[in-house]
Amino acid sequence: MNNENRDEYIIKKYQQDEEVMVQLFVQWCTNHQLDPAELYQRAYPGQLQSPVLIAAIEQSDAAELEIDHETLLDVLQMFGNDDLAFVVSEEIVKLPKK
Template sequence: MGRKEMEEQIIANYERDEQMMILIFAQWCINHDLDPVELYLRAYPDQAANPALQQAMELTVPKEEAGDIPDDTLLGVLSMFGNDDLAFVVTEEIGKAKQAGRNSLHR
């Protein structure tokens, strides 16, 4: 495999992994009755139309059909991709849920 092919493969892998991160975020939001688009806009107000998030929204399932996504897993994945602003918004929501005494957001 030549250098150009290797670079293309690395980029394709990163984009696939990034899409998986967005799907994990979107499904976590659905599982906790939160709007992924609203949370995303709070973190990134200048990115109103995010095609990757819209695509991920189409792949989410109702929370009754979804597996649990631990908060720490989501925060770790967001951190891995440098989405610190989004991780901050998610952490705020986790804190609100704990303050309200809801047990729907798991650690």
């Protein structure tokens, strides 16, 4: 694999992984009746809505896939979304205990 193909592969793989991270975030929000766009805006008030986030919201369904709080926080932080992880942490504290 030459450098150009390798670079393209790495970028494409990161983008795919990022899409999965966003889908997990949207599903977690849906599971807890939270607005993912509102949480994102709180975390990143100076940014426009992410096209990846908008697409994930539009494609989300009501089927509940259980996503553990800690797993979501780990995935967000792995992608450098510390501000969003902080906002999610604030919401976790507000959720009713199961």
